[in-house]
Amino acid sequence: MSSLEIDHLHKSYGSLRALRDLTFDVKAGEIFGFVGSNGAGKTTAMRIMLGVLAADAGEVRWNGAPLDLRTRRRVGYMPEERGLYPKMKVGEQLRFLAGLHGMSPADADAAVTRWTDRLGVGARRGDAVEKLSLGNQQRVQLAAALVHDPDILVLDEPFSGLDPVAVDVMSAVLRERADAGVPVIFSSHQLDLVERLCDRVGIVRSGQVEALGTIDELRRTxxxxxxxxxxxxxxxxxxxxxxxxxxxxxxxxxxxxxxxxxxxxxxxxxxxxxxxxxxxxxxxxxxxxxRPTLADLFRDVVSAGEAAGEPSQEPAPDGRRRRDRRKVAA
The missing domain is CATH 3.30.70 (Alpha-Beta Plaits)
Structure with missing residues (x-):
């Protein structure tokens, strides 16, 4: 079966070890929840999957082969920090991004119409992104990840700032893509949503996976x-x-x-x-x-790290070192 394999990734920024032998896989047709406290290494791992960062050691593979530039063009990525051009119109921006993935103008137009309508922002295709609410910007950001019909979805905090209706819409879309055979990996601090939506979950602490499995497997004692x-x-x-x-x-x-x-x-x-x-x-x-909830399991994993004196210090998006944050956003 096809799968996205994250195999023994290591990444350091000077003396800071962001990833420590990070290993897990996401199977085709599976929704995988990637959870951890702030600074645990989630965003760094996702950026390595995309080729934005290079690992110091380890490898990311798809169908058994290392991800190269051609394969990465088939990845749909949604960053935690919105990566949209604020003054560009929604439809124009999505067509531009579809073209970067090699789609023809006609196919791009059809895909933009399909996904903006599906995500409830079809009426805003002629509006500049900066004119949209934060929730609608999030919907457009997801449309940008989906517009080229990717083979893999990597989403960093996709549910941030969404109202309950938008959460339901996005959840349904992710399940549809997984049912179509796409491996979906997303990070989130909304653990009740992760528990409800994901087929498997990986809890990461200090750059390594500390717990991995289905919710039922993780809850066994x-x-x-x-x-x-x-x-x-x-x-x-x-x-x-x-x-x-x-x-x-x-x-x-x-x-x-x-x-x-x-x-x-x-x-x-x-x-x-x-x-x-x-x-x-x-x-x-x-x-x-x-039975313990995912939030209970998450707290246990994070508390174990705090008891051992492990800092949580993944670099911030601009490359600066994060402050040590011990408070869990669960």
């Missing part, structure tokens, strides 16, 4: 937890459930009656014993698995 709410006094519930071998019980945060039951790795089938013990006390109002 060796010690599963269950939330239990019984129509009985909580001390009685704790006493009864704690008697089940291989079980730990604690009050559920924010819940006056519920408890959280943690099953040790040796407690095979313990959840049934817990449920039976609870039912002997009273009506069971809830007995459901507790």
């Amino acid at each position: 060796e010690r599963p937890q269950w939330r239990l709410d019984v129509q009985a006094d909580r001390p009685d519930v704790v006493t009864a459930v704690s008697a089940v071998p291989g079980v730990l019980v604690a009050p559920a945060p924010g819940r006056t009656q519920a408890v959280v039951v943690e099953l040790t790795d040796s407690a095979v089938g313990a959840e049934q014993a817990v449920l039976a013990a609870a039912m002997r006390l009273g009506a069971v109002r809830e007995f459901s698995p507790v």
Whole structure:
């Protein structure tokens, strides 16, 4: 199967190591969420994929072959910093960009009409970009990434500044492109959206991937937890459930009656014993698995880096060194 492979990328800016053996792949037809705190290395990695930056070591491949200039012309890229000419009209600008990718004037006209209509800015094709709202500029920026019908989509914070309707439109477009066989990689701090939309996720910290997999794979734990709410006094519930071998019980945060039951790795089938013990006390109002959200997983990864004293210092877009930012925009 075709895939975009990021293979052992290293990149340094002087003494600053922006990427450290960064490795993952994005399969054809897959939406891949690339998440991490500010300065984790996401933008640097994307710029290497585009050939804007050169890696110190490692390689980016498509269909098993290194990306060259010809292949990169088949990439649709949406930068975090808008790369549009503000005084140029929307339609004129998109036709110009389509021409840079080798499209004929007729094909470019058809593509511009198709994507501006699809993204809800068809009525603004005659307007200068600077006359548009930030959200509509974002839609035009996506149209610029799509206008040449790319084989690969690389999008840096594509949902930034969009209202919920625009988010739905853009999400549908990305899913359509993935369903057509295009590998889609995008970065975002909107983790609920990443969790809902992506087939797989890579969490990057200090220039390397710390967690990689589907949401379900990332949420698995060796010690599963269950939330239990019984129509009985909580001390009685704790006493009864704690008697089940291989079980730990604690009050559920924010819940006056519920408890959280943690099953040790040796407690095979313990959840049934817990449920039976609870039912002997009273009506069971809830007995459901507790699964960490992507935001929980993200915080765990970032917190581990902070505990180890790792700075987050990817260079800013103008090449200057970023200040150490520890606050997570989740």
